Amino acid sequence: MVQSTPSPDTTGTLARRGLMFILSSPSGAGKTTIARMLLEHDPQLRNSVSCTTRQPRPGEIDGEHYHFITHEQFDAMVEAGEFLEWATVFGQSYGTPKAQVKAGLKDGVDYMFDIDWQGTQQLYQKLERDVVRVFLLPPSIEELRRRLTGRGTDSAEVIHGRMERARSEISHWDGYDYVVVNDDIASCFEEVKKILHAERLRRARQTGLIGFVRELMQPDD
Numbered sequence: 001m002v003q004s005t006p007s008p009d010t011t012g013t014l015a016r017r018g019l020m021f022i023l024s025s026p027s028g029a030g031k032t033t034i035a036r037m038l039l040e041h042d043p044q045l046r047n048s049v050s051c052t053t054r055q056p057r058p059g060e061i062d063g064e065h066y067h068f069i070t071h072e073q074f075d076a077m078v079e080a081g082e083f084l085e086w087a088t089v090f091g092q093s094y095g096t097p098k099a100q101v102k103a104g105l106k107d108g109v110d111y112m113f114d115i116d117w118q119g120t121q122q123l124y125q126k127l128e129r130d131v132v133r134v135f136l137l138p139p140s141i142e143e144l145r146r147r148l149t150g151r152g153t154d155s156a157e158v159i160h161g162r163m164e165r166a167r168s169e170i171s172h173w174d175g176y177d178y179v180v181v182n183d184d185i186a187s188c189f190e191e192v193k194k195i196l197h198a199e200r201l202r203r204a205r206q207t208g209l210i211g212f213v214r215e216l217m218q219p220d221d
């Protein structure tokens with residue numbers, strides 16, 4: 001009998017369940033920059049667009065960078081259980097809508113989350129096996145201040161608040177699987193890409209290979 005050669009789905013798109021790739025850092029360390037680079041580079045990765053009650057920054061587009069909603073709308077969504085996680089950060093509400101992500105994961109879509117440590121803990125408690133937690137550190141506190149100031153999007157008061165909070169955010173670094181120092185942006189991007197690549201190859205995620213592996217293990221006739 002001629003046996004067909006088993007062939008795995010090497011694209012990895014439908015061969016496994018999607019993963020939830022979380023990037024956190026103190027404000028200004030560069031997670032949004034790295035997240036945007038990854039999304040541009042990797043068509044398999046989709047952005048999880050959060051809802052927030054904060055005002056848009058110049059250049060931010062509703063529905064693309066955030067869903068900008070009112071406090072009343074946010075509270076109604078909390079009440080209706082429409083968030084996978086939500087938290088108050090810098091006096092504003094932020095949350096991850098459930099609907100898009102849950103359906104996508106089943107179809108093998110990988111999602112990028114730019115969220116804080118509180119949201120990370122909530123996602124980990126709910127969906128531990130799908131979550132990959134990456135924490136970015138700034139090369140120094142002075143550089144963090146320079147980046148927040150240089151971004152030119154926040155008032156001196158807001159920057160002061162974010163710097164005040166940076167140390168307590170950094171103290172949550174031990175709740176993450178990977179830690180990368182974002183000194184040189186290109187090197188940081190490379191490191192984060194490698195983490196994503198390796199996580200996609202985790203055996204536990206490769207459910208689509210089960211049939212292929214069984215065939216490989218068949219005894220010779």
Ligand SMILES: Nc1ncnc2c1ncn2[C@@H]1O[C@H](COP(=O)(O)OP(=O)(O)OP(=O)(O)O)[C@@H](O)[C@H]1O
Pocket residue numbers: 025026027028029030031032033034147148150151182183184185186188
């Ligand atoms: N490695 C780097 N070297 C120099 N500048 C950087 C680097 N990474 C990011 N930046 C710059 O630092 C500023 C802050 O970056 P970004 O907005 O990505 O931070 P963030 O962690 O997402 O902050 P937030 O939590 O407030 O949204 C931006 O102006 C960005 O261009």
Ligand SMILES: Nc1nc2c(ncn2[C@@H]2O[C@H](COP(=O)(O)O)[C@@H](O)[C@H]2O)c(=O)[nH]1
Pocket residue numbers: 024025026027050051054085086087089094095096114115116117118119120
């Ligand atoms: N728990 C969540 N945190 C979120 C979410 N979306 C963003 N964030 C975090 O908020 C701060 C501030 O963000 P900014 O865009 O106003 O500078 C930052 O740490 C983000 O990671 C979310 O849906 N849930």
